[in-house]
Amino acid sequence: MPTFKNPIISGCYADPSICRVGEDYYLITSTFEYFPGVPIFHSKDLVHWRQIGHVLDRPSQLNLDGTPNSKGIYAATIRYYNGLFYMITTFVESVTGARRNFFVTAENPEGPWSDPYWLDDCPGIDSSLFFDDDGKVYVTANRRPPSGQQYPKHMEIWMQELDLETKQLVGEKYSLWDGALKYIHAQEAPHLYKVNGMYYLIIAEGGTGFTHSVTIARSESITGPYEGAKTNPILTHRHLGGNYPIVNIGHADIVETQNGEWWMVCLGSRPYGGDFCNLGRESFLVPFVWENGWPVVNPGKGIVEMEGIRPNLEKKRWPSEPVCDHFDSETLGFQWNFIRTPRGEFWSLTERPGYLRLYAKRETITDVVNPSFIGRRQQHIDFSVRTKMDFRPENKDEAAGLVLLQNQNFQYRLEYVEANIQLVKRVDGIEEVLSSIPYEGEQVYYKVEAYGQSYNFYFADHAEEWQIVYEHADGRILSTEVAGGFVGTYIGMYATSNGSTSENYADFDYFEYVGLN
Incomplete structure (x- = not known):
């Protein structure tokens, strides 16, 4: 079947x-x-x-x-x-x-x-x-x-x-x-x-x-x-205990197909590296039947499985989405989100065609505000992210780069600030610079690779000539079990002037996200 x-x-x-x-x-x-x-x-x-x-x-x-x-x-x-x-x-x-x-x-x-x-x-x-x-x-x-x-x-x-x-x-x-x-x-x-x-x-x-x-x-x-x-x-x-690959199952809605089958969608989470759910709560599908006027979910099993019998519907695949956004459109793709309602003209896809421009807003990604951030969800346990950024900090307050975000108090920031590429770990509002490497170029390549709860950070001044910034960073700080709340990890681009006035900006040439599992 x-x-x-x-x-x-x-x-x-x-x-x-x-x-x-x-x-x-x-x-x-x-x-x-x-x-x-x-x-x-x-x-x-x-x-x-x-x-x-x-x-x-x-x-x-x-x-x-x-x-x-x-x-x-x-x-x-x-x-x-x-x-x-x-x-x-x-x-x-x-x-x-x-x-x-x-x-x-x-x-x-x-x-x-x-x-x-x-x-x-x-x-x-x-x-x-x-x-x-x-x-x-x-x-x-x-x-x-x-x-x-x-x-x-x-x-x-x-x-x-x-x-x-x-x-x-x-x-x-x-x-x-x-x-x-x-x-x-x-x-x-x-x-x-x-x-x-x-x-x-x-x-x-x-x-x-x-x-x-x-x-x-x-x-x-x-x-x-x-x-x-x-x-x-x-x-x-x-x-089922903590070792079953799907936990937190609940919050269901149901639908009857045109062929008379009944299916339920519900939320669930996939913990990994222990009881840690960096991906947040995801959408699952499970069949059910009616017996004696009541639903029986996944008869004979009663649980949501990682793999199940398909619905009796003609298969319809959609064209695959590109893994790399080259920012060639005048509108953002549906995968991209802002934190809170975007205020001010802090981003553009047209001022430099083929690039996403982010202006260094006063707001920071460590406050309950609308920062200069555009990001997407982490959707895989193992993944790789690459981007190229044109940016030169003009003072000690300006910074731009990549952020792996659970919320304003739990995050990793791979950023270009003053004359350094640095990795900042923020846990419960307290920051630690895990690595700082001198750098004064006008363009920088970033890469993040995650294998389970091991997150690895790299940069380069030429494409694919990667230098290690920090390896085996603890990804568990990006889970809801550590950070609290209801959302999963986001990965995105940002720029900030950390409260000062600035007209500087960072231009991102592309953003590539690849699931490795």
Whole structure:
């Protein structure tokens, strides 16, 4: 039997949501503090995916100013109804600030998507949409139970009707379910479905770490009462131990193919070098069937596998993406992100055609700001990155180069500063210069190679004439297990004047990313 390999989308693509329109499948994921927000992917066979854009690609849609790391855009849901695509999500302003929910619409999944419709009195996170047979539309999310929390992080799923004309919630809020796993905490990620006349509510429980899980309840009435499956949780990996190659399984959405098969997408992580997940939470695919009115995930096994039987759909491969971006276009490729909403004209692809120009902004990559940074996700356990940079620091404050970033407090920076190429390790906000090599050229080549948790840094003044800057740097500082938060490692180019006024800039000729596994 033909097989496929998990994850279906590698790297920090968490909280997948999926919908089908005819024979086309669309999938979106969370983006937290990164901009543009909510990448959207297209597939014909559920296995091969290509990115076709971002849902939130304009500052008018997404203001991330001051948003802390791992806050921002949480757990979006995508649905299609009556000729329109809908995306609903939660914007988490800060650690203790408001959780605000909104939705946007588009006639075409590639966009343009509308500006946000903010929902009043819509508490909680992980909002979702359900379109019922009678034309009514409902929003679900989580909240603290009105009667009070019985244990830490005790939440319940609530539902309310959405008026598509006024773009606001109407009528009564209904308490649907507070989960199957009492005292396991963090009931979230609700999705409602109607299958064979029954309403099904799939949620996540146990937090997004090792105890993560998928549970389900059903009801004859959309407002309940909801009965939990005796087989709950219907999917988890917490019983498999730390040596299984996929952990943190949870946060699921489901889809029926045009051929009548049922599939589930969910998030999971691949630890390596110990219990360390530098890639963040990725998107996985697993089959399920219905038995006695309940789903049975991956029958006979009950887990997500690294390799499984392919969906019964005609294989559709997309043209492979180039491993090297030569910056020949006037627009950035979909793989590139900024940290928070880009402010000011600090980058250009046209001022020097064939190069990405980054101006040395006052802002630094060590603060909760929008630095002069453009990066992409680490998507492989073993990988190689190369770039060529034209830059000469004009004073002690200016620096430019490559950064491997978990957040503002955990990172490696391979940078040209004053008359040196140096590697800086930043852990919990404290910096250490691991290596410094005298250099006064006007162009520099950088290379990073990672083999598991061993990261190796090189530079050259001529192509491929590499000199070691530092080898076997500890990659574990780039994992969520060390740095905290919900995102995976990013790799990118940056320039800074470290708070001083500067008109200097760095020109990057190309950026090559190659997965080595």
